[in-house]
Amino acid sequence: MKRKISFVATLILALGMILSSMASLGAVKAQDSEVRAAWISTVFNIDWPSKASYGNSKRQKQEYITLLDKLQSTGINTVMVQVRPESDAFYRSNISPWSRFLTGQQGRDPGYDPLQFVLEESHKRGIKVHAWFNPYRASIYKDISTTSPSNPINTHRDWVINYQGKWYYDPGKPEVTQYISDVVAEVVENYQVDGIHFDDYFYPGPGFPDSATYSQYGSGNIENWRRANINNMVKTVRDRIKSINSNVSFGISPAGIWRNSGNDSNGSRTNGGESYNKQYADTRYWIKNGLVDYVVPQVYWRIGHPKADYATLVKWWADQVRGTGVDLYIGQGIYKHGQSDYNGENVAAEIKSQINLNRRYPEIKGSVFFSAKDIVNIGQVANDLKSLYNTPSQPADPNRRYPYQNKLWGADRSETAIRISQQGWRKGSSTVILVNGKDLISGVVSSPLAASYDAPILLSYPNKVSDNTIKEIKRLGAKRVILVGTNNFAMNKDLASIKGKLSNISIEKIYSSDIEVASREIADKIAEQKEIDTVYVASKDALVDVLSIASKAGKNKSPILVSSKNTMNKESVNWLKNKQINNIHFIGGPDSLSDAVVDQVGAELGINLRSNRIYGNDRIETNTRVIEKFYPDSFSPKVFITRSNAPIDAITVSAFAQRSDSPIVLASSRVSKYQNDVLYPRSTSLLYQIGGGINENSYRQIYKLLEGVMK
Numbered sequence: 001m002k003r004k005i006s007f008v009a010t011l012i013l014a015l016g017m018i019l020s021s022m023a024s025l026g027a028v029k030a031q032d033s034e035v036r037a038a039w040i041s042t043v044f045n046i047d048w049p050s051k052a053s054y055g056n057s058k059r060q061k062q063e064y065i066t067l068l069d070k071l072q073s074t075g076i077n078t079v080m081v082q083v084r085p086e087s088d089a090f091y092r093s094n095i096s097p098w099s100r101f102l103t104g105q106q107g108r109d110p111g112y113d114p115l116q117f118v119l120e121e122s123h124k125r126g127i128k129v130h131a132w133f134n135p136y137r138a139s140i141y142k143d144i145s146t147t148s149p150s151n152p153i154n155t156h157r158d159w160v161i162n163y164q165g166k167w168y169y170d171p172g173k174p175e176v177t178q179y180i181s182d183v184v185a186e187v188v189e190n191y192q193v194d195g196i197h198f199d200d201y202f203y204p205g206p207g208f209p210d211s212a213t214y215s216q217y218g219s220g221n222i223e224n225w226r227r228a229n230i231n232n233m234v235k236t237v238r239d240r241i242k243s244i245n246s247n248v249s250f251g252i253s254p255a256g257i258w259r260n261s262g263n264d265s266n267g268s269r270t271n272g273g274e275s276y277n278k279q280y281a282d283t284r285y286w287i288k289n290g291l292v293d294y295v296v297p298q299v300y301w302r303i304g305h306p307k308a309d310y311a312t313l314v315k316w317w318a319d320q321v322r323g324t325g326v327d328l329y330i331g332q333g334i335y336k337h338g339q340s341d342y343n344g345e346n347v348a349a350e351i352k353s354q355i356n357l358n359r360r361y362p363e364i365k366g367s368v369f370f371s372a373k374d375i376v377n378i379g380q381v382a383n384d385l386k387s388l389y390n391t392p393s394q395p396a397d398p399n400r401r402y403p404y405q406n407k408l409w410g411a412d413r414s415e416t417a418i419r420i421s422q423q424g425w426r427k428g429s430s431t432v433i434l435v436n437g438k439d440l441i442s443g444v445v446s447s448p449l450a451a452s453y454d455a456p457i458l459l460s461y462p463n464k465v466s467d468n469t470i471k472e473i474k475r476l477g478a479k480r481v482i483l484v485g486t487n488n489f490a491m492n493k494d495l496a497s498i499k500g501k502l503s504n505i506s507i508e509k510i511y512s513s514d515i516e517v518a519s520r521e522i523a524d525k526i527a528e529q530k531e532i533d534t535v536y537v538a539s540k541d542a543l544v545d546v547l548s549i550a551s552k553a554g555k556n557k558s559p560i561l562v563s564s565k566n567t568m569n570k571e572s573v574n575w576l577k578n579k580q581i582n583n584i585h586f587i588g589g590p591d592s593l594s595d596a597v598v599d600q601v602g603a604e605l606g607i608n609l610r611s612n613r614i615y616g617n618d619r620i621e622t623n624t625r626v627i628e629k630f631y632p633d634s635f636s637p638k639v640f641i642t643r644s645n646a647p648i649d650a651i652t653v654s655a656f657a658q659r660s661d662s663p664i665v666l667a668s669s670r671v672s673k674y675q676n677d678v679l680y681p682r683s684t685s686l687l688y689q690i691g692g693g694i695n696e697n698s699y700r701q702i703y704k705l706l707e708g709v710m711k
Contacts, residue, residue: 249294294327304444
């Protein structure tokens with residue numbers, strides 16, 4: 001990542017005037033959403049782990065924890081961890097050998113899974129993790145005799161080229177693009193990363209000896225062909241990531257100068273090396289065509305640099321992303337702190353001025369610092385970041401932290417269900433519950449059934465079982481699909497679709513045109529697995545009330561019976577009587593579930609159930625009372641938040657939420673005093689947004705309320 005670009009300082013600009021103008025801006029408060037990231041380099045053991053820890057997993061783990069805690073103390077909330085320094089892996093892989101920077105020998109098992117450990121420790125602290133890859137770097141050494149025999153550099157020698165003492169994968173070969181896509185996909189499929197990150201190493205230079213590849217695959221201008229190869233790789237990787245998990249961000253950190261305006265009118269008013277011509281990285285094309293979610297240009301120069309002025313460059317980059325939907329973070333070169341290697345350029349000394357300048361541009365969403373060791377080892381940098389990021393205002397208790405955040409939603413409700421399944425059942429499931437996406441309440445009522453089989457709930461929507469849903473059933477390795485619903489025609493269509501696309505899979509149906517009957521049939525199915533001692537009753541016309549209790553019902557594997565407003569189905573009442581169920585909770589107020597239903601059930605069972613109703617003045621208050629009553633522990637590993645007025649995307653999440661006994665919180669346009677009072681004493685490690693359209697102000701308030709002691 002460290003790019004040594006030496007410029008002769010022949011011209012000194014009026015730095016004092018610039019700094020003075022920025023000082024007049026006054027203190028700028030950091031935004032909660034601001035990305036404050038650090039690159040953690042593993043190549044040459046720059047940041048982690050140390051050479052002294054080779055082969056010692058216990059020491060490597062402690063080194064990471066120590067580094068992470070120090071980073072967090074300065075306000076860092078994201079880490080870019082180098083997981084593929086040179087055609088190798090810091091994770092368990094079927095493609096790449098273990099990295100030599102873990103044990104000293106490439107291919108040797110370090111005795112643990114470093115990436116999984118990094119994710120667990122980082123996420124516990126509310127810190128996001130982007131897996132950082134060097135896509136084309138094959139070996140940093142000319143002598144490759146010590147590389148693992150399984151390394152693709154050995155198994156596919158025709159993919160690599162030696163250039164200036166290092167080995168690189170040849171970007172012009174289609175097989176290499178596929179290989180890079182496979183490498184990235186393996187991590188996205190197997191690890192809960194927040195992002196995939198590439199740095200600025202593409203073509204290593206204009207003199208790269210790829211004439212043979214060009215003769216085989218190229219045409220036209222060789223430089224345009226090279227840029228097209230990189231563009232194609234970026235798009236291929238982006239598409240592959242999004243096909244697996246659309247919530248994973250994809251970003252690239254190019255060199256700080258795309259093109260100089262002297263060579264291209266679209267370029268910046270600079271006079272330095274151009275990534276467009278040196279690495280053949282057409283970053284501006286990626287931005288304008290939406291090939292990345294974010295960019296992190298490495299603007300590693302001081303304000304007022306005669307050839308690459310920091311202030312000029314950050315404005316240029318902000319102009320490029322404006323209106324594109326691509327996020328912009330600035331790569332900050334704090335490794336430059338007065339060394340003679342950089343003409344005495346002390347970027348680290350002006351980091352406060354640089355970040356306050358960044359904050360003048362709404363397009364700049366944060367910073368990424370190179371590198372982690374410079375944050376923790378340079379006292380001035382650490383103190384400056386603490387001041388910038390307002391960490392003194394954080395609670396003194398190191399166990400009190402804001403939750404880590406994630407999102408789960410897709411293009412439609414069936415895609416959202418797939419994302420939930422991918423997240424919650426990464427290792428598969430022998431059973432799948434399939435519900436028609438228009439039959440909303442059936443999906444939620446199925447949560448305890450799904451819990452009984454430790455199964456995800458998938459949806460057929462809008463009119464069929466989608467190819468992606470079929471693909472997800474295959475990924476899960478399911479042997480059985482249980483169809484649940486009230487529309488027999490739709491179920492039969494789903495049945496035919498599954499039979500046509502999936503062989504050797506058994507299919508069961510739980511069907512009734514009446515959801516009251518269907519909910520009782522689900523209860524019968526659950527009763528086959530365990531003795532029922534608790535039942536929840538809710539109105540078939542109050543989806544949000546059913547959703548509020550669905551996670552707890554799933555955790556307890558207790559059925560949810562639904563009723564019409566004024567009368568409960570007689571067979572359902574007899575079912576409760578025959579099962580001798582006395583522990584019955586009615587969810588929802590009299591406007592949706594009348595007292596007549598409560599009294600009807602109570603009379604048949606010979607008990608007074610009036611005190612067993614849980615409800616509030618509206619759906620938010622009912623949801624809050626459910627949380628207050630059924631989740632007495634102040635800490636929940638996860639909390640799931642969805643909007644109260646259209647919780648469509650959340651109908652399948654209860655099966656996931658019950659696995660960690662986590663509540664579902666409904667958000668409206670505001671947080672009421674009661675919701676505030678109930679949530680304030682609580683905390684969570686991980687807050688999921690389920691579906692879009694959640695009121696941003698309410699979400700941020702709930703996020704802050706759930707800050708607390710992590711377990």
